[in-house]
Amino acid sequence: MSLQETKCPRCGKDTVITDVVSQEVFCSKCGVVLDEKVNDSRPDRMFTNSTTTRSHTGDKTTLTRHDRGLSTMINPFDRDSSGNPLPTSMKSSLKRLRKWDSRSRMKNNDERNLQQALLELLKLKEKLFLPDAIVEKASYIYRKSLEQKLVRGRSIAALIAAALYAACRESETPRTLQEIASTMGIKRKELTASYRLIFKELELKIPVADSVSCIAKIASNADLSEKTKRHAMKILKKAEKQNALAGKHPMGLAASALYLASIDLEENRTQKDIADAAGVTEVTIRNRCKDLRMIL
Numbered sequence: 001m002s003l004q005e006t007k008c009p010r011c012g013k014d015t016v017i018t019d020v021v022s023q024e025v026f027c028s029k030c031g032v033v034l035d036e037k038v039n040d041s042r043p044d045r046m047f048t049n050s051t052t053t054r055s056h057t058g059d060k061t062t063l064t065r066h067d068r069g070l071s072t073m074i075n076p077f078d079r080d081s082s083g084n085p086l087p088t089s090m091k092s093s094l095k096r097l098r099k100w101d102s103r104s105r106m107k108n109n110d111e112r113n114l115q116q117a118l119l120e121l122l123k124l125k126e127k128l129f130l131p132d133a134i135v136e137k138a139s140y141i142y143r144k145s146l147e148q149k150l151v152r153g154r155s156i157a158a159l160i161a162a163a164l165y166a167a168c169r170e171s172e173t174p175r176t177l178q179e180i181a182s183t184m185g186i187k188r189k190e191l192t193a194s195y196r197l198i199f200k201e202l203e204l205k206i207p208v209a210d211s212v213s214c215i216a217k218i219a220s221n222a223d224l225s226e227k228t229k230r231h232a233m234k235i236l237k238k239a240e241k242q243n244a245l246a247g248k249h250p251m252g253l254a255a256s257a258l259y260l261a262s263i264d265l266e267e268n269r270t271q272k273d274i275a276d277a278a279g280v281t282e283v284t285i286r287n288r289c290k291d292l293r294m295i296l
Helices: 087-103 109-128 130-146 157-172 177-184 188-201 212-222 226-241 248-265 271-276 281-293
Strands: 016-019 024-027 033-036
Touching: 016 177, 024 248, 109 130, 109 157, 109 177, 130 188, 130 281, 157 177, 157 188, 177 188, 177 271, 212 226, 212 248, 248 271, 248 281, 271 281
Parallel strands: none
Antiparallel strands: 016 024, 024 033
16 A cells, blocks of 8 residues: 555545555545556566576576576476465376476487586586676587587587687686686696687687786785785786787786785785686796896
């Protein structure tokens, strides 16, 4: 019930209310009905899925599902709309309908392959803390690989991991090959081979990795201050102006810049601490530090 600003023309009392169920405006004092079938001003009914995405008409379509989120599912609970249990004959009919519904979703081997790959992709998303946009892009790349028949005779895990790495590279999200391979439980060599395959066959346009974008991740792992991060960014931008970063590993450059910045600001971190946070070796940091010191 919601109060209205108008007064009752019969009794003159400010007791006019609206019943949103019967859609009537009436006076709660004398009971006179002032209007019928008023517009419902309540908010629209919202639908919330497992990823807390709110929608007016149900779950949105997405490439991260093999059926793009367009299929329906029969309720697994044997109860009617009122919550009462169904009779035994209806339960057996629903069980048979659920079985045929699940079978009808998978029409061929490609769809089964796609479903398995996308399930692995969602696991990777949770473990690597990736946004939805990157996962959507990785799903699109894998679907293109499936259309080009690149999946036959190859590991599903390696190809979906390669598609995810390509999506991270396109969006300039700092994720390394070793990080994705270890999370997926495959060898780095296998992931590299799959990435080269889809890069060549799908003619992907991958931008050059930016070492500045890797600083925030390494600094967070090494527990460095914001001031050190900004100083490291200045070091890399100065080196970039002199074209001294070409052909160098971005994570190694970012780790070396952070190490130099921590020395300048007296925030003591060893080369081993920075190397472990970046996933590179101490030798890489020492070599990159020599190049950056010459520039500085």
